[in-house]
Amino acid sequence: EPEVTQTPSHQVTQMGQEVILHCVPISNHLYFYWYRQILGQKVEFLVSFYNNEISEKSEIFDDQFSVERPDGSNFTLKIRSTKLEDSAMYFCANSIGGQQPQHFGDGTRLSIL
């Protein structure tokens, strides 16, 4: 079964540094999402992306966050100036249609020191 692949599996970064999380989605799945899960808390929606633009974003997704598809295959999440509270597991997800089930990657654990 096709998979969503996320790299790296674990990222350790100093506070204030920029970080880019990478996702290789399933081919022909045109809807892209990022979620995060702070340790011990719910999985939270960050942003959805379709047709090369953001279709919806949450309050968490402020000006420090951005997403892009730099080469038509990868889907990245950038945090410009990381804060301690950005420490979480970040999940990329992908669906073939807007109302179809989302397939998740294994996540990137981001640790901010």
Added chain:
Amino acid sequence: AQSVTQLDSQVPVFEEAPVELRCNYSSSVSVYLFWYVQYPNQGLQLLLKYLSGSTLVKGINGFEAEFNKSQTSFHLRKPSVHISDTAEYFCAVSAFKAAGNKLTFGGGTRVLVKP
């Protein structure tokens, strides 16, 4: 806006016993419903979904769930669990919408299957 409540944060159960994980949701619009499972150090794997049609849906690994619109519930059941079912289970909803639908998750239920 939608919200999801999973009433049990942890459910210990003996191997070969049945298990039910409760999920209630709140929404002002119609929703799609999902159950995901997360094994240790892995991502979220879709167990089953309710999009329309029969309110009893069957998923992978012997799980099933029943959508009850009047009670706004989508409880997950398995008649006989295995040790390998030890994992965290998440109920999620998304609203009917033309574009991409964000998932709203419950807090998760950790299932521990004991021999």
